[in-house]
Every structure is written in C-alpha cells, then in structure tokens.
Amino acid sequence: MKKTIFTGLIVLYCLAPLLAQEGIKIAKLKYNGGGDWYANKTALPNLIEFCNQNLNMRLAPEEEIVEVGSPELFSYPYVYMTGHGNVVFSQQEAENLRQYLMSGGFLHIDDNYGLDQFIRVEMKKVFPDLDFVELPFDHPIYHQKYDFNEGLPKVHEHDGKPPLGLGIIYNGRLVCFYSYESDLGNGWEDQQIYNDPESIRLEALKAGANIISYAFTQY
Numbered sequence: 001m002k003k004t005i006f007t008g009l010i011v012l013y014c015l016a017p018l019l020a021q022e023g024i025k026i027a028k029l030k031y032n033g034g035g036d037w038y039a040n041k042t043a044l045p046n047l048i049e050f051c052n053q054n055l056n057m058r059l060a061p062e063e064e065i066v067e068v069g070s071p072e073l074f075s076y077p078y079v080y081m082t083g084h085g086n087v088v089f090s091q092q093e094a095e096n097l098r099q100y101l102m103s104g105g106f107l108h109i110d111d112n113y114g115l116d117q118f119i120r121v122e123m124k125k126v127f128p129d130l131d132f133v134e135l136p137f138d139h140p141i142y143h144q145k146y147d148f149n150e151g152l153p154k155v156h157e158h159d160g161k162p163p164l165g166l167g168i169i170y171n172g173r174l175v176c177f178y179s180y181e182s183d184l185g186n187g188w189e190d191q192q193i194y195n196d197p198e199s200i201r202l203e204a205l206k207a208g209a210n211i212i213s214y215a216f217t218q219y
Contacts, residue, residue, distance in 0.1 A: 033088035
C-alpha cells in the first residue's frame, strides 16, 4: 500500500506538465534531541526554485515540515534532514522511518557541521544491520542532469576533510544519501547569508538538483 503511494507520486511527476496542480511537495524532517532541525531556512525554497527552472520539475514552492514518527512521512518522495546538533529517534520513530525507506521513500541527510556523531548512532536504530558506505564517483546520483566527476562540491571548510557522499543501500537501492563535510544546504541559502561566490552556490544547487532528480527517478 505504501509503495503504491510513491508509485502514484512518480506518475504525477511524469504527468505534471499536463496537470493543473500546485506541485509535488517535498519535506524537511523535524526530529527530537535538541538539534536545530530547522536550520537553513531559505535552502529548500531556493533549491526547489532551481529545480523547477532548470529541470522542468513541478515542485511546490515551499517545503513541508514532517515529524519522523508521523504517518504523513509517507506522503513525500524526498525528505531533507539537516542540523548541527543532537538527534534522538524513539523506537517508534526509527520504525516509521525504516518503513518509509523500505517502501520507496528517500532521505537526504545533510550534515551542517556537528550532526555526524549523532546521526550515525540514530540511523543504526533504523537499519541495525546496515552501515553508511561511500558512493563511487560514477554513481548515478552524481550524473543526473549535471556531472560531478569528483563527487560533491565543497561549500564551506571546517576540518580540512574532503566532502563525502555516503549512502545506506537496502536491497540494492540507495534509500538514504548523506552529504558529509560539504555543507550543501549552506550553498543553497540566499546569497547574502554567507556571501559565498555565485560559482560555489551554483555548484551546490546543481548537486542538490541531482539528488532530487535521482530520488524521483530511481523507481
């Protein structure tokens, strides 16, 4: 039944130019633990606008907010998670997120510096037998409309580490993409917030567009 929900969403996406609709909605994940799940307030609206203009998508202009344990999670083909601090999933929330991902959903975790030590522990509640693995540079997520032959772009420097694209793969399908040491979401923000060069912002938006495109077309 839940898989049917996502199949229907993809069909709607493919037929979007023919339909008078507001657009398919994507969501930001609200979690407990005290971390700032609400960070990067302008990031997703800017990425949505970029996808609509450059990939001819029909996404709703504003993201929704969805809690980890909510049944509404299954309404979104792409869910974005970010923050700097602590994350705690209850057992019910971990089970709900696991069912969402197993049923065709896609979670993009974007480390906003400081999330890593917490999210790795909590994702073990979701998939106890699976680990994050580094995705090779020839993975399709790096080669949608835009080619990133060396993986994710580096938006902001923190610890001198290279940006990494990590994933959780369930039954051969990438269900969770984790952008680490990249700060993609900061690159999607309004330019005046960080005063990043436009060339860096554009690379971040292209990488984000690839991720959404991949999430929508992998079924």
